[in-house]
Amino acid sequence: MDGLMPRAALVLALLASTPTLAPAQVGSPAGPVPVEYLAARRADLLKRMGNGVAVIRSSEKRSIEGDYPQDSDYRENNDFFYLTGLETPSSWLVLIARDTLPPQVYLYLPARDSMAERWTGARLGPGAEATALTGIEDTRAADLAERQIRSFVRSRTLQGGTFYLLLGKEAERDTFFQQLALGTGAGVSDLRPLLDAMRLVKDSDEMRRMRMAAEISAKGHVAAMRVARPGAWEYQLEGAAEGTFRSLGAERLAYPSIVGTGINATTLHYDRSRSQLQAGELVVMDMGAEYGFYAADITRTIPVSGKFSPRQLQIYNLVLATQQAALDSIKPGITLGRLGQIAREYMKEHSGDLCAPGTCDRYFIHGLSHWLGMDVHDVGNYATPLAPNMVFTVEPGIYIPEEKLGVRIEDDVVVTATGYELLSAGAPRTAAEVEKVMGARK
Ligand code: GLY
Numbered sequence: 001m002d003g004l005m006p007r008a009a010l011v012l013a014l015l016a017s018t019p020t021l022a023p024a025q026v027g028s029p030a031g032p033v034p035v036e037y038l039a040a041r042r043a044d045l046l047k048r049m050g051n052g053v054a055v056i057r058s059s060e061k062r063s064i065e066g067d068y069p070q071d072s073d074y075r076e077n078n079d080f081f082y083l084t085g086l087e088t089p090s091s092w093l094v095l096i097a098r099d100t101l102p103p104q105v106y107l108y109l110p111a112r113d114s115m116a117e118r119w120t121g122a123r124l125g126p127g128a129e130a131t132a133l134t135g136i137e138d139t140r141a142a143d144l145a146e147r148q149i150r151s152f153v154r155s156r157t158l159q160g161g162t163f164y165l166l167l168g169k170e171a172e173r174d175t176f177f178q179q180l181a182l183g184t185g186a187g188v189s190d191l192r193p194l195l196d197a198m199r200l201v202k203d204s205d206e207m208r209r210m211r212m213a214a215e216i217s218a219k220g221h222v223a224a225m226r227v228a229r230p231g232a233w234e235y236q237l238e239g240a241a242e243g244t245f246r247s248l249g250a251e252r253l254a255y256p257s258i259v260g261t262g263i264n265a266t267t268l269h270y271d272r273s274r275s276q277l278q279a280g281e282l283v284v285m286d287m288g289a290e291y292g293f294y295a296a297d298i299t300r301t302i303p304v305s306g307k308f309s310p311r312q313l314q315i316y317n318l319v320l321a322t323q324q325a326a327l328d329s330i331k332p333g334i335t336l337g338r339l340g341q342i343a344r345e346y347m348k349e350h351s352g353d354l355c356a357p358g359t360c361d362r363y364f365i366h367g368l369s370h371w372l373g374m375d376v377h378d379v380g381n382y383a384t385p386l387a388p389n390m391v392f393t394v395e396p397g398i399y400i401p402e403e404k405l406g407v408r409i410e411d412d413v414v415v416t417a418t419g420y421e422l423l424s425a426g427a428p429r430t431a432a433e434v435e436k437v438m439g440a441r442k
Pocket residue numbers: 255286297370376395410
């Protein structure tokens with residue numbers, strides 16, 4: 001059973017008694033996901049499942065010898081974190097939905113190991129503490145997981161039911177899942193669409209994290225604007241932003257930072273950051289923080305000298321107006337595909353002779369928007385009509401390599417009942433706002 005809520009006092013007592021334990025964002029800047037949110041997400045998923053068994057695995061630790069010099073940055077699988085709030089390697093979440101009986105939820109965690117904990121810190125094992133953090137009453141040792149999951153899937157309770165798996169690349173590589181799927185009489189279904197539809201609409205704990213990610217990222221952009229000048233290096237702008245992200249509580253980057261000056265500004269995912277800024281160039285800075293597992297994705301384009309040239313300003317303002325035309329069209333019911341068309345049509349119609357012969361939309365070589373959430377290019381069906389609390393980017397651009405001129409403006413928005421709210425409003429966006437911040441450089 002998944003419904004019983006631990007009393008707040010019990011949670012606090014358990015957390016206070018284990019100050020070194022950090023299995024669930026305890027002590028992280030974003031804090032743990034409140035148990036009531038986790039329970040609500042699991043209840044929602046169980047309802048969507050109808051009659052079936054779903055298995056969601058945590059991430060695995062990376063090998064110290066093989067993968068990374070140290071494994072200090074364990075990042076939990078997004079779906080596992082979304083449903084448990086935990087950061088626990090080699091763990092399993094099993095949800096069983098049945099037509100006529102109450103649902104069952106099992107959390108499998110590796111047993112504690114005092115020798116291993118001397119190296120990598122205290123871990124969470126099955127028991128009362130795991131229950132307090134997740135709201136899942138039935139916690140079990142992970143070495144029981146495979147045998148028990150097999151029996152759940154084969155059990156009579158699932159006759160006629162569905163066996164839900166995340167059928168991505170990970171599951172394809174996973175021999176346990178493959179054998180189980182082959183060996184069961186139950187129909188095997190992809191859990192992805194059910195979870196994606198849920199993750200597309202953010203709850204208020206997710207929105208708190210997303211707002212903070214965007215706010216921190218905006219401050220990082222301002223810090224980068226302040227160090228930009230002729231002679232500065234791309235990596236110095238990147239360092240100023242990333243240091244700001246980290247000092248404001250971001251635990252990771254949402255994606256590798258992109259800072260490209262001059263011709264590099266026309267390479268969409270340029271990530272070397274090795275060039276020196278020259279007077280007269282534009283710099284495209286696409287940088288975002290991850291805060292409490294949620295991403296921001298912001299791009300600003302700035303003039304190295306502090307002032308846009310007349311030509312740069314015309315292109316910049318066309319990109320900005322295109323973005324505004326898309327933003328003004330956001331409302332529940334419209335699709336991202338339609339917003340993309342609106343942006344492209346706007347740019348085409350308002351190009352004048354800026355990109356003659358032809359119109360500037362031929363230099364807008366990527367899509368307008370993507371879903372944003374636990375991943376920077378987050379899960380979700382792109383045909384879904386917008387609804388409140390969906391979050392995505394709006395990012396038109398014009399890239400003209402022959403002029404070494406690239407402009408992208410990227411903001412993060414959440415859909416409201418009547419329109420949108422700009423989450424990334426803290427980053428100067430109009431040319432005048434950008435010039436003002438750059439004019440105040442020391
Ligand atoms: N930062 C990657 C993107 O804008 O999609």
